[in-house]
Amino acid sequence: xxxxxxxxxxxxxxxxxxxxxxGVSFSVEEGEVFGLLGPNGxxxxxxxxxxxxxxxxxxxxxxxxGLDPQRDSDALKQEIGAALxxxxxxxxMRVIEAIRLFxxxxxxxxxxxxxxxRFGLDDKKNSFYSQLSGGQKQRLALTMALVNDPRVCFLxxxxxxxxxxxxxxxxxxxxxxxxxxxxxxxxxxxxxxxERLCDRVAIIDHGKVIxxxxxxxxxxxxxxxxxxxxxxxxxxxxxxxxxxxxxxxAREVDGAFVLHSQRPPQTIVSLVKQLEAQDNDLVxxxxxxxxxxxxxxxxxxxxxxx
Amino acid sequence: MKNxxxxxxxxxxxxxxxxxxxxxxxxxxxAIFFLYAGVFAKSVPRxxxxxxxxVVAFNVMGSFWxxxxxxxxxxxxxxxxxxHVAPVTAGDLLxxxxxxxxxxxxxxxxxxxxxxxVIFHVPHLGNPVSLFLxxxxxxxxxxxxxxxxxSVTNTMQETQVLNQLLWLPLIFLSGxxxxxxxxxKMVQRFGLFLPAxxxxxxxxQTIVNAATPWSRYVEILSLSIWACLTFFxxxxxxxxxxxxxxxxxxxxxVAATAIPFLLLGFVENRSDRILREAHTAxxxxxxxxxxxxxxxxxxxxxxxxxxxxxxxxxx
Numbered sequence: 001x002x003x004x005x006x007x008x009x010x011x012x013x014x015x016x017x018x019x020x021x022x023g024v025s026f027s028v029e030e031g032e033v034f035g036l037l038g039p040n041g042x043x044x045x046x047x048x049x050x051x052x053x054x055x056x057x058x059x060x061x062x063x064x065x066g067l068d069p070q071r072d073s074d075a076l077k078q079e080i081g082a083a084l085x086x087x088x089x090x091x092x093m094r095v096i097e098a099i100r101l102f103x104x105x106x107x108x109x110x111x112x113x114x115x116x117x118r119f120g121l122d123d124k125k126n127s128f129y130s131q132l133s134g135g136q137k138q139r140l141a142l143t144m145a146l147v148n149d150p151r152v153c154f155l156x157x158x159x160x161x162x163x164x165x166x167x168x169x170x171x172x173x174x175x176x177x178x179x180x181x182x183x184x185x186x187x188x189x190x191x192x193x194x195e196r197l198c199d200r201v202a203i204i205d206h207g208k209v210i211x212x213x214x215x216x217x218x219x220x221x222x223x224x225x226x227x228x229x230x231x232x233x234x235x236x237x238x239x240x241x242x243x244x245x246x247x248x249x250a251r252e253v254d255g256a257f258v259l260h261s262q263r264p265p266q267t268i269v270s271l272v273k274q275l276e277a278q279d280n281d282l283v284x285x286x287x288x289x290x291x292x293x294x295x296x297x298x299x300x301x302x303x304x305x306x
Numbered sequence: 307m308k309n310x311x312x313x314x315x316x317x318x319x320x321x322x323x324x325x326x327x328x329x330x331x332x333x334x335x336x337a338i339f340f341l342y343a344g345v346f347a348k349s350v351p352r353x354x355x356x357x358x359x360x361v362v363a364f365n366v367m368g369s370f371w372x373x374x375x376x377x378x379x380x381x382x383x384x385x386x387x388x389x390h391v392a393p394v395t396a397g398d399l400l401x402x403x404x405x406x407x408x409x410x411x412x413x414x415x416x417x418x419x420x421x422x423x424v425i426f427h428v429p430h431l432g433n434p435v436s437l438f439l440x441x442x443x444x445x446x447x448x449x450x451x452x453x454x455x456x457s458v459t460n461t462m463q464e465t466q467v468l469n470q471l472l473w474l475p476l477i478f479l480s481g482x483x484x485x486x487x488x489x490x491k492m493v494q495r496f497g498l499f500l501p502a503x504x505x506x507x508x509x510x511q512t513i514v515n516a517a518t519p520w521s522r523y524v525e526i527l528s529l530s531i532w533a534c535l536t537f538f539x540x541x542x543x544x545x546x547x548x549x550x551x552x553x554x555x556x557x558x559x560v561a562a563t564a565i566p567f568l569l570l571g572f573v574e575n576r577s578d579r580i581l582r583e584a585h586t587a588x589x590x591x592x593x594x595x596x597x598x599x600x601x602x603x604x605x606x607x608x609x610x611x612x613x614x615x616x617x618x619x620x621x
Contacts, residue, residue, distance in 0.1 A: 105392045
């Protein structure tokens with residue numbers, strides 16, 4: 001296998017007393033869409049910003065396109081494209097001007113007009129930045145990340161705060177990057193995004209990688225079971241729920257009980273029987289095929305949501 | 307160099323779309339110009355000529371307001387972050403701010419000088435080379451001061467407070483608003499430690515006495531050195547990220563911007579050259595036959611000898 005285009009080994013970053021990243025390691029092959037999935041504050045953005053050369057690291061080693069982001073910052077910036085979080089452009093800058101300006105900074109450039117067409121911003125090209133909607137601003141951010149035809153794209157929470165419709169638009173854009181065989185490092189706290197877009201995912205929590213693999217592998221690791229989430233009118237112990245037919249794992253998460261079952265129909269029947277016997281009631285019941293959320297719950301005992 | 311040019315063009319383009327820009331670059335300077343030339347100087351050419359240098363210097367010094375505010379705004383909004391991830395250096399960004407400000411300020415200054423000649427019939431504008439050099443180095447150095455201010459403040463509020471704290475002494479104690487010779491002796495001596503005083507005096511001597519660049523070398527050279535120093539410091543202290551706070555070391559470094567004029571202030575306080583020049587200009591202007599009662603802003607007919615002019619004047 002060729003050298004990975006992106007390599008992170010034992011990365012550590014501290015902010016004063018707080019260790020934001022605690023020994024993260026992963027590598028990404030050329031042409032891969034790689035996701036860092038984790039809750040807010042897990043250390044995803046810090047990791048990405050170190051890879052982009054925006055922040056220094058405290059220990060560990062990081063290579064992007066074979067370059068050290070600190071030492072070879074200038075050369076690296078020519079090779080990467082980034083859509084950062086919490087960034088903006090001057091209000092009175094027009095879309096086309098922004099793209100032309102940023103393209104002019106690079107040795108390798110793509111045609112601004114073609115990019116605008118491709119990302120559906122053609123009719124907005126003469127609008128001021130302040131006149132764009134949230135989704136349009138985000139699409140512009142993605143467009144700008146591609147002005148230099150980068151080898152690696154860093155997309156930091158590209159859909160955070162967008163409504164589902166706009167989010168799907170952004171997914172289409174990222175799918176297109178995959179078709180172009182671009183290497184993409186994507187951070188997200190949306191399960192759906194990671195499952196749908198990423199070839200491989202590293203689940204990050206409290207500055208550590210807790211699981212890494214393809215979405216399918218990760219889900220399989222959680223047993224290929226069906227998730228049954230129930231809320232009961234009275235508390236019940238894990239022990240009783242674990243003993244239900246077909247249940248391989250049961251735990252309490254935020255007041256609900258999450259059961260993993262290999263035979264869901266039998267589990268439900270035995271659950272109802274148990275509850276009747278204990279004079280307990282079922283308040284709600286949800287059945288879901290396993291997702292990366294289950295993987296997260298399995299490792300951390302918490303949900304991924306904010 | 308390519309990035310610098312592209313960024314400068316962008317800054318100029320954006321400025322023209324900003325209403326605040328028109329207020330600060332056109333409305334304010336011309337309001338002050340006409341206030342001094344038309345009201346205080348009562349359109350008397352010789353008096354307009356006396357005030358012209360300080361008024362233009364006032365306009366030139368205003369550069370630091372706009373530059374500090376824009377840079378802090380860009381940082382707070384995360385605009386600088388966007389540039390950071392592109393192959394743009396702090397030097398490109400800062401130099402382009404200075405260059406754009408220069409290009410945008412120069413026409414206003416040129417118009418003020420033009421109006422002084424055409425509307426107020428000022429007899430001459432002095433030595434054009436000295437005038438150009440002083441105006442240029444003034445715009446650049448005070449612009450660079452704005453960049454340093456932006457680097458040592460964390461929020462827009464802090465920036466505006468620091469701007470005010472610097473602006474008031476710069477305009478009131480340097481001769482930019484009240485003639486230096488008219489201020490109390492102690493204040494005059496203090497004024498010699500301010501860069502503004504050298505700009506004001508240099509401009510005034512150039513316009514009133516047609517001073518050559520050679521005779522103004524102290525002003526031109528000191529402001530040039532100061533411009534280089536402040537620009538260098540602004541590059542050193544530059545922060546891309548809004549959450550990056552000012553390191554304590556930085557605050558010490560900023561004190562370095564005061565060094566050139568601290569040293570020059572001692573020298574000039576010993577020689578009294580600047581103060582003598584300011585007094586002579588003031589005496590000539592107050593004692594000329596054509597305007598026995600000059601002081602359009604209500605000054606005494608004779609130059610005060612260090613007395614305190616009680617009762618502040620509306621500026």
